[in-house]
Amino acid sequence: xxxxxxxxxxxxxxxxxxxxxxxxxxxxxxxxxxxxxxxxxxxxxxxxxxxxxxxxxxxxxxxxxxxxxxxxxxxxxxxxxxxxxxxxxxxxxxxxxxxxxxxxxxxxxxxxxxxxxxxxxxxxxxxxxxxxxxxxxxxxxxxxxxxxxxxxxxxxxxxxxxxxxxxxxxxxxxxxxxxxxxxxxxxxxxxxxxxxxxxxxxxxxxxxxxxxxxxxxxxxxxxxxxxxxxxxxxxxxxxxxxxxxxxxxxxxxxxxxxxxxxxxxxxxxxxxxxxxxxxxxxxxxxxxxxxxxxxx
Numbered sequence: 492x493x494x495x496x497x498x499x500x501x502x503x504x505x506x507x508x509x510x511x512x513x514x515x516x517x518x519x520x521x522x523x524x525x526x527x528x529x530x531x532x533x534x535x536x537x538x539x540x541x542x543x544x545x546x547x548x549x550x551x552x553x554x555x556x557x558x559x560x561x562x563x564x565x566x567x568x569x570x571x572x573x574x575x576x577x578x579x580x581x582x583x584x585x586x587x588x589x590x591x592x593x594x595x596x597x598x599x600x601x602x603x604x605x606x607x608x609x610x611x612x613x614x615x616x617x618x619x620x621x622x623x624x625x626x627x628x629x630x631x632x633x634x635x636x637x638x639x640x641x642x643x644x645x646x647x648x649x650x651x652x653x654x655x656x657x658x659x660x661x662x663x664x665x666x667x668x669x670x671x672x673x674x675x676x677x678x679x680x681x682x683x684x685x686x687x688x689x690x691x692x693x694x695x696x697x698x699x700x701x702x703x704x705x706x707x708x709x710x711x712x713x714x715x716x717x718x719x720x721x722x723x724x725x726x727x728x729x730x731x732x733x734x735x736x737x738x739x740x741x742x743x744x745x746x747x748x749x750x751x752x753x754x755x756x757x758x759x760x761x762x763x764x765x766x767x768x769x770x771x772x773x774x775x776x777x778x779x780x781x782x783x784x785x786x787x
Contacts, residue, residue, distance in 0.1 A: 492522075492534070493533075493534040494532060495532050495533075496530075496531070496532070497511045497515075497529075497530050497532070504538040505761045505762065506761070506762040506765070507762030507763060507765075507766050508762075509766065510762055510765075510766060511532070514539050515530045515532065519539040520532055520539065521536060522536060523536065550736055551733060551738075551784060552630050552631075552736075555567065555568050555627050556627060556628075559624065559627055568627075570778055571741075572623050573589075574743075575623060575726075576596070576619040577589050578742060578744070579619065579722045579725050579726070579742070580592075580615055580616060582721065582742060582744075582750075583721055585609075585612045585615065585616070586608060586609060587612050591608075592616055595613065595616055595617060601613060611652070614650050615646060615647070618647070618648055621645050622722075622726050625641065625642060625645065626642075626727070626729060626730035626733070629730065630734045631734055633689075633693045634689060634727060634730075634731070635689065636682075636686070636689065639685070639715070639727070640661045640662060640663075641661065642726055643660060643661050643716050643719055646719050646722060647660040647661075647718070648660060658717045663685075663716065664681065664714070664715060664716055664717045665678055665717070668714055668717060670711060670712075670714050670720070671755060673755075675712060675714035676712070676714065676715070681713060684715075685713060685715055688706065688709050688710065692706050698731060698734075699735075700737055700768065700769075701761065701765060703731045703732065703735075704757075704761075704765065705757075706727070706728075706731070707724050707727070708754055708757045710724050710727070711724050729741075738772045738786055739775060740768050740771035740774070741775060742771055746767050746771050749767040749770075750764070752767075753765075753766075753768075
């Protein structure tokens with residue numbers, strides 16, 4: 492019997508070394524054993540399936556639709572509106588606090604004392620609430636160019652960007668841009684690349700978390716809009732998790748750097764982004780536990 496190291500197994504399975512070690516410690520890798528402080532793993536060992544990513548009864552999407560329709564306050568729909576909006580905008584530089592975001596959602600007003608606040612931050616917060624409603628309404632539909640553009644149009648409506656000549660809200664970028672210092676798809680090629688991405692993704696049957704993350708990575712690499720790509724991309728990920736009964740996740744400040752590293756290293760090491768999103772899932776499960784929503 493030939494044995495592999497944790498590093499070799501991690502590369503073979505497309506996981507991080509930490510995940511492989513955890514599987515071994517949990518006894519989920521048949522035949523793996525410790526040699527001193529080093530795990531040795533049979534060459535023919537089967538990659539364990541990840542646990543705890545699917546909701547089986549009382550689906551979150553059904554609950555969100557009911558709470559949204561009833562305009563219920565204080566439930567999971569209310570919680571998601573505030574948490575997803577605050578964190579996704581905050582990652583992109585919004586200066587609004589969590590309390591201010593909550594106050595805008597709950598009262599449609601904002602309380603400011605002596606501080607100066609960018610009007611765009613307020614507009615994009617209100618607009619993001621509408622985007623969350625849209626992904627709940629459209630959760631069971633396939634991702635389309637129309638949906639992608641509609642999310643961008645809603646998010647950026649009324650902002651200063653909407654008044655800039657090269658900036659087309661609800662339409663693809665007109666000027667080349669970069670993300671994290673990396674080149675993105677040329678403006679003239681965006682439509683073709685988005686169509687290709689959608690064709691690949693929508694041809695898949697039951698999407699897994701890894702395939703949703705693959706879509707997200709490729710979407711962000713295309714970077715189809717002048718601005719707002721990250722927020723639109725994260726909204727789409729949340730939508731797809733709802734559609735396929737996968738526990739969703741919210742990238743907050745504590746996961747931000749790991750999230751960016753995961754995107755940057757996706758082609759070399761998928762485990763970085765997967766582990767980050769699984770950790771964010773664990774945090775989201777606490778919301779589900781509090782509101783007594785079943786999941787496995």
